[in-house]
Amino acid sequence: xxxxxxxxxxxxxxxxxxxxxxxxxxxxxxEWSDGGAYALLGPSGCGKTTLLNLISGLLKPTEGRIxxxxxxxxxxxxxxxxxxxxxxxxxxxxxxxxxxxLAFPLRNRGVAEVEVDRRVREIAAMLxxxxxxxxxxxxxxxxxxxxxxxxxxxxxxxxxxxxxxxPLTVIDPHLKWVxxxxxxxxxxxxxxxxxxxxxxxxEALTFADQVVVMNQGTVVQIGTPVDLFERPRHTxxxxxxxxxGMNVLPCEVRGGQxxxxxxxxxxxxxxACRGDGARLELGVRPEFVSFALEGLPVRIGKVLDAGxxxxxxxxxxxxxxxxLLPEGLPVPEGEVRLRFDAAHTRVYRDGWMVGA
Amino acid sequence: MSKTVNQKGWFFVMPVxxxxxxxxxxxxxxxxxxxxxxxFGDNVFTWVGVRWFEEVLHSERFHAALLRxxxxxxxxxxxxxxxxLAIALCMPRRGPWVSVCLVLMALPLLIPWNVVGxxxxxxxxxxxxxxxxxxxALGIEYNYTRQPISAWATVVLMDVWHWTSLVVLLxxxxxxxxxxxxxxxxxxxxxxxxxxxxxxxxxxxKHVLTIAILLRFMxxxxxxxxAVVLTGGGPGTATTFLxxxxxxxxxxxxxxxxxxxxxxxxxxIVLVLSWLFYTLMMRNEEK
Numbered sequence: 001x002x003x004x005x006x007x008x009x010x011x012x013x014x015x016x017x018x019x020x021x022x023x024x025x026x027x028x029x030x031e032w033s034d035g036g037a038y039a040l041l042g043p044s045g046c047g048k049t050t051l052l053n054l055i056s057g058l059l060k061p062t063e064g065r066i067x068x069x070x071x072x073x074x075x076x077x078x079x080x081x082x083x084x085x086x087x088x089x090x091x092x093x094x095x096x097x098x099x100x101x102l103a104f105p106l107r108n109r110g111v112a113e114v115e116v117d118r119r120v121r122e123i124a125a126m127l128x129x130x131x132x133x134x135x136x137x138x139x140x141x142x143x144x145x146x147x148x149x150x151x152x153x154x155x156x157x158x159x160x161x162x163x164x165x166x167p168l169t170v171i172d173p174h175l176k177w178v179x180x181x182x183x184x185x186x187x188x189x190x191x192x193x194x195x196x197x198x199x200x201x202x203e204a205l206t207f208a209d210q211v212v213v214m215n216q217g218t219v220v221q222i223g224t225p226v227d228l229f230e231r232p233r234h235t236x237x238x239x240x241x242x243x244x245g246m247n248v249l250p251c252e253v254r255g256g257q258x259x260x261x262x263x264x265x266x267x268x269x270x271x272a273c274r275g276d277g278a279r280l281e282l283g284v285r286p287e288f289v290s291f292a293l294e295g296l297p298v299r300i301g302k303v304l305d306a307g308x309x310x311x312x313x314x315x316x317x318x319x320x321x322x323x324l325l326p327e328g329l330p331v332p333e334g335e336v337r338l339r340f341d342a343a344h345t346r347v348y349r350d351g352w353m354v355g356a
Numbered sequence: 357m358s359k360t361v362n363q364k365g366w367f368f369v370m371p372v373x374x375x376x377x378x379x380x381x382x383x384x385x386x387x388x389x390x391x392x393x394x395x396f397g398d399n400v401f402t403w404v405g406v407r408w409f410e411e412v413l414h415s416e417r418f419h420a421a422l423l424r425x426x427x428x429x430x431x432x433x434x435x436x437x438x439x440x441l442a443i444a445l446c447m448p449r450r451g452p453w454v455s456v457c458l459v460l461m462a463l464p465l466l467i468p469w470n471v472v473g474x475x476x477x478x479x480x481x482x483x484x485x486x487x488x489x490x491x492x493a494l495g496i497e498y499n500y501t502r503q504p505i506s507a508w509a510t511v512v513l514m515d516v517w518h519w520t521s522l523v524v525l526l527x528x529x530x531x532x533x534x535x536x537x538x539x540x541x542x543x544x545x546x547x548x549x550x551x552x553x554x555x556x557x558x559x560x561x562k563h564v565l566t567i568a569i570l571l572r573f574m575x576x577x578x579x580x581x582x583a584v585v586l587t588g589g590g591p592g593t594a595t596t597f598l599x600x601x602x603x604x605x606x607x608x609x610x611x612x613x614x615x616x617x618x619x620x621x622x623x624x625i626v627l628v629l630s631w632l633f634y635t636l637m638m639r640n641e642e643k
Contacts, residue, residue, distance in 0.1 A: 058540050078543045091541040094559040104555075108546035152545060 002068040002160040004032040004055065004193070009064035011050055017062070024050045026217040027064070032161075035191040037184070039208035041198060043240065047217040048197045052163050055195070057081045068160055085163040086153040089170060090145035092137040098124070099133040102151045109156075123151045126182060142170045150179070154186065161193040168203065180207060201241050213237050229285075230344060233353045238283050244311060247289065247321050251282040251347065258282055258347050261317040263296050266342035272355035273347050283353075284345040286311065289323035291332055292339035296321075303331055314338060390616035408617035418618065420593070421601040422625075425577060428511070428597060432576040435516055437569060440523025441561070445553075447528055458528075461521045469518075473585025476514040480586075500587060504594035507587050511595055514582055519575065523568045530564035531557065566637045570630060577626055598622055 011025040020026065025047045032038055040048045053059040055066065057078040065074045073081050084105070093101050102120045111119075124130040127147045132140070137148055146167065153162055164183075168176045184207060187194050198204050204211050205225040213220045213228065213236075221233040232238035238246030252259045256271040260282055267282065298321065301313035310325045314336065321338060325331065347354045391408055393401040412418050447457050464472070482488040482499040491498040500506040534557065542552045580599040583589070589596035589604070596604070602622065606615035 053540075056544065058543065078540075079546045083544065085540070085544045087537045087541060089535070089537060091535075091537050093555045095555065104547070105545040108548075108551065149541075152541075 002193070003034045004161060005067040005070075006030040006055075007065040007067065009051075009054060009061050009066065011054055011059065011061045011063075023062075023217055025054065025061075028219060030212070030219060030222075032193060032195065035193055037187045037194050037196070037207060037209045039196045039198060039204035039211045040214060041201060041204040041211055041240075042214035044199055046214045048199075048214055049165055051214070052085070052165055052195065052197050055161070056083050056085045056163055058085075082158065082160050083163065084153040084156060084159045084161075086149050086165065086167045088166045090142060090149045092140075092145050092148050094136075094138040096137055097134055098129055098137050098140070098148060101137045101148050102129075102133075102155050105152055105156055119155050119157065123155045126154075126186070127151050127179075143172065143175055146170055147179075150183075157190075159192065161195060164194070164196045166198050167196075176203075183207065201243075205241075213240065215240075231346075231353070232283065235281060235283055235348050235351050238285065242285055242287075244286055244322050246283045246285045248348070249282045249319050249321065251280050253280055253347060258345075260296070261319065263316075265296070265340055265345060267340075267345045267347055268343050269353070269355040270347045273349060278349050279351075281348045281351075282345065283348050284340045286322040286324045288341035288344040289321060290339055290341075291323075291325075292337050295337040295339040297335060297337050300331060300333070300336060387616045387619050390612050391620055394613055404613065408613045409621070412614055412617045412621060417601070421596055421598050424594075424596065425598040428508075428579070429573060429576045431512055432515055432519075433569065433572060435512070436520045436523050436572055437565070439516070440520045440568065441527050441565070443520070443524045444527035444531055445557070447524070449532065458525070461524050461528075464518050464521050465525075467518075469581040470585050472514065472518050473582040476510060476517075476582070477586050480510050500591075502591055504591060507591060507595050511583050511586060514586060515576060515579065518582065519572060523572065526564050526568045527561060530561045534560045562637070566634065569637070570633055573633060574626060574630060577629070 006028055009025060009028045009030075010023055012023045014022050017023055028051070040051065042048050050059065054061050057073070057076055057080070061074060065072055067073065068081065078085070093104060096104070099120060102123060103116045106116045106119060120133075121130065124133055127150060129144070129147055129151060132144070137145065140148070150164075150167060153164070168179060171179060180203065183194070183196075196204070196207050198207075205228075209224065210222060211225060211228055212222045215234075215236045221228060221237045223231070223233075228237055228241050232241070232246060235246065235248050238248065249260050251265070253270050253273045256273070258265045258267045258270040258273075265282060273280070296316050298314035298316045301315050301320070303313070304311040308327050310327070310331070312323050312325050312331060314321050314323065316338075323338065392403065392405060394404045395401050443461075447461075448454055467475075479485045480488045480500050482492055482501075488498060488500070497503070498506050500510045538556050538560070539552065542556055547555065578599055579597055580603070583595055583597060584600055584603075587595045589600040593601075599622075602615060602618050605611050605618060
């Protein structure tokens with residue numbers, strides 16, 4: 001168990017990085033507290049896996065330090081760091097039985113056979129592998145193989161951190177749900193630090209206490225799922241999390257008043273905004289937009305039925321504004337006006353939330 | 357139950373049947389034809405049944421050649437497979453040296469077989485050859501035209517030089533195709549060098565190794581050109597392997613009947629042993 005600190009960590013796969021785009025992970029300082037359940041969320045290619053491999057020691061950072069409980073492990077091997085990692089695609093030892101696969105990480109470290117047996121059976125029972133312990137691992141389905149990979153990650157009781165690199169990609173949806181709940185339960189049970197990499201927001205938001213959102217090699221926001229939803233610090237977070245994503249409209253700020261195409265909008269933070277030529281945008285989630293008697297006059301566009309609510313696309317000038325209409329409410333006709341919930345409407349300056 | 361019989365299918369199969377017939381079945385049948393008859397030329401044949409087969413199977417000369425052949429192939433497999441695997445493991449996975457290594461490895465395979473034989477013949481000449489002369493200068497008595505042991509060593513060395521590359525290239529291709537995640541998982545699981553080889557690389561190379569062993573078995577079991585050019589089967593009959601003996605019977609003595617019978621026996625041995633190798637190495641696959 002350890003607190004993990006990243007100190008101005010940078011990594012590039014190129015021998016001689018010059019510009020920003022050469023860095024897979026940009027300068028990053030971050031702390032993961034002991035026993036937390038973290039998700040590392042971001043689009044493909046944003047540097048999540050690189051960051052994970054840096055923490056586990058499979059990659060050596062170009063610059064910066066990694067500390068486990070104030071011990072510098074920047075140059076330590078994965079074995080010395082005592083971590084466990086589960087990969088995106090199942091990795092199994094073909095010639096071994098399921099039992100021996102699960103026992104492998106323990107035996108390599110010279111754990112007593114009695115303890116090995118106890119741990120393997122415990123983990124196998126948790127993952128529903130106990131019926132096939134004596135089978136050859138290569139004969140299992142993709143699901144079964146990935147369960148073995150998960151099992152090998154979970155079998156050691158003394159690891160500093162367990163890392164999951166999109167571990168449920170190959171698993172079918174129902175089992176995905178089951179396994180994720182099991183991981184969550186295991187975390188509550190053992191309080192081991194877990195870092196879970198994914199590009200699936202549902203997976204991240206249901207698994208983690210703290211979600212770290214990454215984009216283009218930088219951390220954009222760290223927060224609880226509620227934070228990310230209600231106070232996205234960057235328009236990217238607004239877009240990436242939520243379905244549909246946040247409405248982002250170009251705006252101006254005059255004397256502490258936000259204006260979208262000439263119409264004044266009440267916001268939570270426009271007063272703190274200085275214009276000075278930066279790109280200004282107004283962000284509001286579709287959940288916080290509603291039809292009203294007065295407000296922004298719009299035309300109704302497409303209406304999509306999403307089950308419990310409908311997604312209504314409206315147009316103001318040449319801007320598209322989406323909003324969620326709860327089930328049962330009618331879509332108004334003719335001249336319609338929109339109201340934005342001022343507490344959840346914010347001004348973003350060059351993509352970043354003003355006053356954050 | 358009525359079953360539709362679609363005779364049209366034959367039209368689609370015919371081209372292949374014809375092709376196989378002309379390049380395999382018909383030539384093979386002429387050999388079968390010779391193997392059960394006696395001929396003194398002039399296209400006059402008399403039926404002798406399985407006499408030639410009995411004769412060949414009981415001949416000491418055939419036993420000796422077969423034994424030499426088995427010994428040779430066994431030595432070749434024992435040397436080339438581990439050596440090829442070891443070289444492949446040592447080769448770089450990325451960087452500019454990859455292409456250098458690959459070209460160096462492929463070179464021996466690009467040389468015509470009779471040229472290989474001629475090269476080694478000259479190289480190993482005890483008086484003027486670089487290898488032969490050096491060995492003698494070092495005080496090692498070496499003369500492949502007189503000592504069977506020297507002849508064997510030279511043939512084996514030549515075959516190792518010529519064909520180990522094939523094993524290397526096959527193994528290298530197999531090694532490169534193992535995903536990085538396996539090595540990463542091994543590191544995380546605390547597996548070291550030997551365990552990585554034993555539990556990751558070797559199992560993943562199983563199919564490639566099966567192919568390598570099969571190819572090297574078949575090729576070395578049918579070695580002819582290089583050995584004939586190098587030693588001519590001598591000294592005496594020391595390096596007269598099956599195919600060399602077969603040619604001596606067929607073209608040297610013009611005993612077409614026994615030679616045909618021998619060919620068929622030879623063919624069946626290669627076929628059965630190949631099948632045996634393959635089945636043994638693949639037997640765990642279904643479980």
